[in-house]
Amino acid sequence: xxxxxxxxxxxxxxxxxxxxxxxxxxxxxxxxxxxxxxxxxxxxxxxxxxxxxxxxxxxxxxxxxxxxxxxxxxxxxxxxxxxxxxxxxxxxxxxxxxxxxxxxxxxxxx
Amino acid sequence: xxxxxxxxxxxxxxxxxxxxxxxxxxxxxxxxxxxxxxxxxxxxxxxxxxxxxxxxxxxxxxxxxxxxxxxxxxxxxxxxxxxxxxxxxxxxxxxxxxxxxxxxxxxxxxxxxxxxxxxxxx
Numbered sequence: 001x002x003x004x005x006x007x008x009x010x011x012x013x014x015x016x017x018x019x020x021x022x023x024x025x026x027x028x029x030x031x032x033x034x035x036x037x038x039x040x041x042x043x044x045x046x047x048x049x050x051x052x053x054x055x056x057x058x059x060x061x062x063x064x065x066x067x068x069x070x071x072x073x074x075x076x077x078x079x080x081x082x083x084x085x086x087x088x089x090x091x092x093x094x095x096x097x098x099x100x101x102x103x104x105x106x107x108x109x110x
Numbered sequence: 111x112x113x114x115x116x117x118x119x120x121x122x123x124x125x126x127x128x129x130x131x132x133x134x135x136x137x138x139x140x141x142x143x144x145x146x147x148x149x150x151x152x153x154x155x156x157x158x159x160x161x162x163x164x165x166x167x168x169x170x171x172x173x174x175x176x177x178x179x180x181x182x183x184x185x186x187x188x189x190x191x192x193x194x195x196x197x198x199x200x201x202x203x204x205x206x207x208x209x210x211x212x213x214x215x216x217x218x219x220x221x222x223x224x225x226x227x228x229x230x231x232x
Contacts, residue, residue, distance in 0.1 A: 030218075031218040031219070033218070033219075033220055033221075040225075040226070041225055041226070042114075042200050042202075042223030042224055042225055042226050043153070043200075043221075043223050044223070045205075045220055045221070045222065048218050048220055050218065088152070088153070090153075090219075090221075092218065092219045096158060096160075096166070096219070098155070098219050098221075100152045100153040100154075101152055102150065102151065102152040103152060
């Protein structure tokens with residue numbers, strides 16, 4: 001069974017602060033997705049990373065895939081209240097083998 | 111939003127009763143998935159479908175069955191609901207079908223999710 005550990009599980013910060021959340025595994029993934037989920041809604045895809053060492057930017061969000069494709073990080077610059085939500089990572093380890101992390105619950109206080 | 115709807119959105123039922131949840135998509139996607147989401151466990155795959163009448167088990171399939179008689183509909187049935195099946199259920203579709211792989215445009219399991227069904231079994 002492939003496991004994806006996310007840390008921290010909870011994060012409460014002030015508007016304007018920077019933060020990083022981590023997604024770690026002992027398994028290699030062919031791709032890794034990051035999703036954001038708001039209360040009462042389904043997860044929404046933010047980005048897919050594929051190549052070891054890859055960095056993708058989405059406005060104030062920076063995603064990095066580890067060189068060995070076993071881990072990933074999400075960095076948010078100058079967090080805003082609209083960034084509040086549950087951030088999930090999901091690793092693809094084979095045909096229909098997608099493993100989701102438990103998630104990082106982020107609260108950005110105005 | 112990939113045109114995914116789920117019904118019902120909320121349901122309260124009693125232990126031992128059958129329950130069917132419906133997922134409907136409007137964009138002719140081949141792959142469809144049913145997940146449950148529980149605190150401390152994240153999203154766990156129950157069953158998935160790779161075409162009409164083609165389904166397979168996921169990580170937590172015990173106590174659940176599925177059917178897909180049409181491309182657009184994927185049904186999840188709890189034959190005899192138990193309290194341990196109280197959860198939020200999400201349907202998802204895969205955005206890239208096999209055609210993308212054959213055209214060498216990448217083959218990643220990016221999924222689009224429905225709004226969820228909150229099921230409470232008393």
